[in-house]
Amino acid sequence: MVRLPSCPICKTRLAATAATESKDFPFCSARCREIDLLRWSDGKYAIVEPISADKLAEKIFDDELNEPLDEAGY
Template identity: 45%
Template sequence: MTCPICGKPTEARHRPFCSRRCQQIDLGRWLSGAYAIPVAEEDGAEAEDDAGSRDEPARGPTRH
């Protein structure tokens, strides 16, 4: 298995990466939004959501 960041062989301690450095690079990419999962919305779903949100009053965060 090779490191997805630099391509070097991985070490069991840092798997699937080769080093702590590559782990940190990957984490930084996730936190900065460099990795994203594309979402395909159905046609009309967005329009329905927008219309419904105008009828309801704005709410703050729910506290438990």
Template identity: 45%
Template sequence: MIAPRTCPICDATIPPDVRPEGTSAADRAFPFCSERCRNVDLLRWSQGKYAITEPLTPDRLLHELGDDPEAVEQLLARESEEEGD
């Protein structure tokens, strides 16, 4: 069974599509249930409320940068310079 879609802002169940895509207000607001929830999400982004909080470790950087140790060292050096300012 396929789980019903829910709005990421208010958790309201989004009804299945009954009209051709792009014709209803709900289709224009996807993946949100309404234009209001879409605007709430935009406001949260603009206020910086969404952030990646996972710290980047040297091992993780190696993985993300394709195992290029020189690139990791440059990034870490740049980061430590910025923290020292």
């Protein structure tokens, strides 16, 4: 017996040929593929927020740049 694949998002039964013929496999459509992608990135960022030392320095630099702008108008 051949087990038909199904979309992990909406559980739609896929064609047996989907694995080779569908560009959205294992999802039924591009929409479901996007939903899965969003879920994935949401979870990832919720658990670990990847801030590198570079980004952190960039943020501090930005803050310092913004401050004198306020005082310049004074």
